[in-house]
Each structure stands twice: as C-alpha cells, then as structure tokens.
Amino acid sequence: MKTRPTTQYVPHTLDGKTRMIPVEVDTSTPPRDWDHLVLNGVTGIAALVLTASVVWSTASIGDLLARVVIKPAAYGGAVVFDLVWIACMAIEWLSRYDAERAALPRRAGHAALGVAMAAVAAHGYIADQLVIGVVGAVVSGLAKGLWTVVLAHQTPALDPRTREFLRQELAEAGATMAVIPARRRVQRMQHLAAAERKALADSGSANPDRPDEDTDEPDDNVLPINPGALTTKDAVRIAWDSGLQDRDAVARYVGKATGKMPSPETVDRYLRALRVGA
Known part of the structure; x- marks a missing residue:
C-alpha cells in the first residue's frame, strides 16, 4: 500500500494548557480510479x-x-x-x-x-x-x-418512485421561488395604491362631492359646539371665555357654532359689552 506524508494537527498539553500542534504523519493513498480517468x-x-x-x-x-x-x-x-x-x-x-x-x-x-x-x-x-x-x-x-x-x-438511473420524489421536491422549491416575485409585485402595487390614496386625500379630490373645509380652524381651547344649539350672543361669550378676542376669529367660531355667519356689527356689539363687563 502506498503512503504519502501529510500534516495533521494533534493536541499537546503543557502546564495544563492544550495547543494543536502540526505533526507529519504517513497516510495511505487510495488506489488510482481508472474508471474516473x-x-x-x-x-x-x-x-x-x-x-x-x-x-x-x-x-x-x-x-x-x-x-x-x-x-x-x-x-x-x-x-x-x-x-x-x-x-x-x-x-x-x-x-x-x-x-x-x-x-x-x-x-x-x-x-x-x-x-x-x-x-x-x-x-x-x-x-x-x-x-x-x-x-x-x-x-x-x-x-x-x-x-x-x-x-x-x-x-x-433512477427508479420511478425516486424520479417522482425529485419531481415533487423541485416543484415545491419552484413554487417557493415563484411566490417571492409575486409577493414583491403585490407589495409594490399596495404601496402604489396607498400613495395614490394619500395623494388624492391631500389634494382634496378624493370625494369631489364634498365641499372644501375651512382652513381657518378655531382655537384648540374652544370646545366644539353643535350647530344651531346656541344663540349668537352665547357663542360670542364662549369664544371670549376661551381667549378669542379678535372680531374675525370670533365671527368664524360663531358661524361654526350656530351654523350661520353673524354680521360684523353684531359681533362688535357683543364684544364691546364683554369688554365693558370685564
């Protein structure tokens, strides 16, 4: 049997510490594979x-x-x-x-x-x-x-059962690979749809039959009031108590609270009365 020198690492312990040390050893070589040649x-x-x-x-x-x-x-x-x-x-x-x-x-x-x-x-x-x-x-x-x-x-040469087993394995792996690009397309379409909905909502055209909302929002300290539940005088007092003293701001709040825009003179009259009382 033919042999050849090879390097192997073997453990060597000294003072309680083990290291892997290279050692030259002779190993047997397999016979020549003439079929492969x-x-x-x-x-x-x-x-x-x-x-x-x-x-x-x-x-x-x-x-x-x-x-x-x-x-x-x-x-x-x-x-x-x-x-x-x-x-x-x-x-x-x-x-x-x-x-x-x-x-x-x-x-x-x-x-x-x-x-x-x-x-x-x-x-x-x-x-x-x-x-x-x-x-x-x-x-x-x-x-x-x-x-x-x-x-x-x-x-x-494969027997019929082995061929069927491999076919099913490849089919399962192929299905897994096919799902990946399909999911990628679905996610891309979902992101596009979400972007379209957001763009339509930001532009105010998502519901063309809905009138545009007033961009001038009342002060956050003012409590929301159901339209038609108060008189103009009461609405002016609520706005005054909430810290609104500007006539235009008070008028916009009164309009939202009562459902009807008051005249500037009416708002001024109520505001003057509130200032005198204060």
Whole structure:
C-alpha cells in the first residue's frame, strides 16, 4: 500500500494548557480510479470533437452565406447553427432528472442539428461537391451522437418512485421561488395604491362631492359646539371665555357654532359689552 506524508494537527498539553500542534504523519493513498480517468479522457475527446464540428460547420455554412452577405455577418450567422443545438443539449442535461422537461430540449436539439447538417450539405451541393457536403454534415451528427452517449452514461438511473420524489421536491422549491416575485409585485402595487390614496386625500379630490373645509380652524381651547344649539350672543361669550378676542376669529367660531355667519356689527356689539363687563 502506498503512503504519502501529510500534516495533521494533534493536541499537546503543557502546564495544563492544550495547543494543536502540526505533526507529519504517513497516510495511505487510495488506489488510482481508472474508471474516473477513462471518463475524463472520453469527455475530453468529446469536447475536442465538438470543437472540430463547430469549426467545420461554421466555415462551411459561413462560406455559403458569404455569397449574399459580407463575411463577418455570414460567419457570425453560421456559428448560430451549432450553438443552438449545443445549448439545447446543455438544457437537456440540466433536466436529466425530469424526463418530461428533458423531452422538449431534446427534440429542439435534434431539429436544430438537422437544420445545421442540411446547411452544410447544401454548401457542398452549391459548390458542386455534394459528397464532401454530406461527409461534412455527418461530422456534426457524430459530435452530437458522442455527446449524447457521454451524457447518458453520466446520468444516474433512477427508479420511478425516486424520479417522482425529485419531481415533487423541485416543484415545491419552484413554487417557493415563484411566490417571492409575486409577493414583491403585490407589495409594490399596495404601496402604489396607498400613495395614490394619500395623494388624492391631500389634494382634496378624493370625494369631489364634498365641499372644501375651512382652513381657518378655531382655537384648540374652544370646545366644539353643535350647530344651531346656541344663540349668537352665547357663542360670542364662549369664544371670549376661551381667549378669542379678535372680531374675525370670533365671527368664524360663531358661524361654526350656530351654523350661520353673524354680521360684523353684531359681533362688535357683543364684544364691546364683554369688554365693558370685564
């Protein structure tokens, strides 16, 4: 069995105080995992094949499109043919635990691959090299097939109950994530509605049938009186006793207390009488 030196921290006590001290020890090394090495090698080969396929099809389709557009645009559009089915294959891998969700990207990837292969074959046909065009199209098919085999090998086989369990777990987590933006929208709408109500209330237009209230409020020391319950003289006396001595302020209070605005002369007469009595 092979060993290798490693550093471990062990407790060491001196004078009643314990410290962790580094110590060099020999530990056994696990045997080489040849399966993992082979899988890494196959994955590297698949990546190399995919790169060669993208370069070939981009050059072929780009030359085909360059007959009608400038080369930068032609080759920029040509690379899309391969990127689409590669992206679909990646989404299929991400959905490997849910067969229903993986079905759509799988079908889309096959369709995109077919379009790319047809474009490569069409380039060979236009260039009077149909055989080369067909062989070039097969390159993309081989790259797609190799990656399909690699990904299928790395996808764990799950029994139906486990697949259903994972599906429900993902659905529950997805529902939790979906509620967050929905709640955010609800809160935003509630804040907007509250701001609208406050703006309407501040502007006095929340109830257009309601007349505007008098901005001149009576003194806080004056007790509220029900309109029509007092005479003008009594209302003037209450205002006087509450500290209101200005004629206009007393008149406004009398109007609120009696429900009818008194004449300035009447208010002056009562005020003079109160001043004399004081």
